[in-house]
Amino acid sequence: MNKNPLYYAKILLFGEYGIINDSQGLSIPYDFYRGAFKQSDALEGKSEKSNTSLKKYFQYLKELQESGEIIAPLDLISLEADIEAGFYFDSSIPEGYGVGSSGALCAAIYDKYAVNRIDPDTDIDKNSIVELKKILGQMESYFHGKSSGLDPLICYLKLPVLISSKEELGTVALPKPGQGKGAIFLLNSGQPGETQPMVNIFMEKMKNHGFRNVMKEEFTKYNDACIQAFLKGDTKPLFSNLKKLSHLVFEYFTPMIPSSVHELWKKGIETNAYYLKLCGSGGGGFVLGFTLDYEKAQTMLQGHQPELIHRF
Incomplete structure (x- = not known):
């Protein structure tokens, strides 16, 4: 052991x-x-x-x-x-x-x-x-x-x-945490979620040809680009792809986004102050946040207990 x-x-x-x-x-x-x-x-x-x-x-x-x-x-x-x-x-x-x-x-x-x-x-x-x-x-x-x-x-x-x-x-090795203003954080939706029902919703959606295409053509492209940019420590392409990913999830994965963060999710995309994405299967629990200005994001997300994970 x-x-x-x-x-x-x-x-x-x-x-x-x-x-x-x-x-x-x-x-x-x-x-x-x-x-x-x-x-x-x-x-x-x-x-x-x-x-x-x-x-x-x-x-x-x-x-x-x-x-x-x-x-x-x-x-x-x-x-x-x-x-x-x-x-x-x-x-x-x-x-x-x-x-x-x-x-x-x-x-x-x-x-x-x-x-x-x-x-x-x-x-x-x-x-x-x-x-x-x-x-x-x-x-x-x-x-x-x-x-x-x-x-x-x-x-x-x-x-x-x-x-x-x-x-x-x-x-894989992660980029070393920086001392900049940017950050990755967790946001508490205030309610637990269950994995199985969310996965069932996703599998049901995958029966739809249009949704399968979105996953194949768009989700995969933005998701994989985010990973490559993050591992290289390249924030510009990371955040441009994060915005697209956050928007796509908001549009196609609405049932997985906890209702308590719905407006915050939308506000992040509209203001570019931060972008939210699912952490795990969604439905509750935490959501993940990415921002280039953590102090500003904290002010906008007061009362939702942002929890710092990584600094840029």
Whole structure:
């Protein structure tokens, strides 16, 4: 097991819904929120709730293992014994906010209980990353119905990952945080969201030829251009493509935009003071903001708790 048993939240900077459709994605760990296993003889409140959830999750993993369908065998005897001894997952990662609460738990369980664990410090190459994504996706499917495995992968590796396609992904270096006025931030919509209903809406929309074309021709182009510009630290093309992306999401992904930020989203595009985009599947939780003047954006977004992630 890792020497450091903390598992961080993750933020999908670019690629929400696009990665389902084979455009690029860029996901980063976010250590402001984190989770770790703890043990208590007197479980109560949050710790008792977590222990009860672990028991249910254990049953799911056990059924998977007994059916022979599990991709990576787990030491379920130790897991069960630990749960009975008062193990729980102590996490500050908010649930339903698009920052990887279930991903951190899956990463923690894999790290501690996988029989032939892929070591993030020594075994990482392109093949092992793809394999890890499959393993962790299967483990996380309990929480979302179907999981790409990306969230728990980021939580496990604790490194930024660039997704070029479903089978092609690897770790990547981010530009060093600058000292300028620009920033990436989180904005709290004030309500949790659920992944599965939002993904269902998207899949339903994908049956429409016009929407499929928008995803293929426009979304992918703007999204991938944003990633390339961000990784190069090139703010001009980043923000011109961000505006197009924010506008496109506002037009075609309205059900995924939490109602509490609807007007703020529109205001950002109209004033060019900041641009908002989805953080995860939407419907609630956090949305992501990008601005060239963080102080100005903070003033305009007062009362919505902008939370700084990265400075330009």
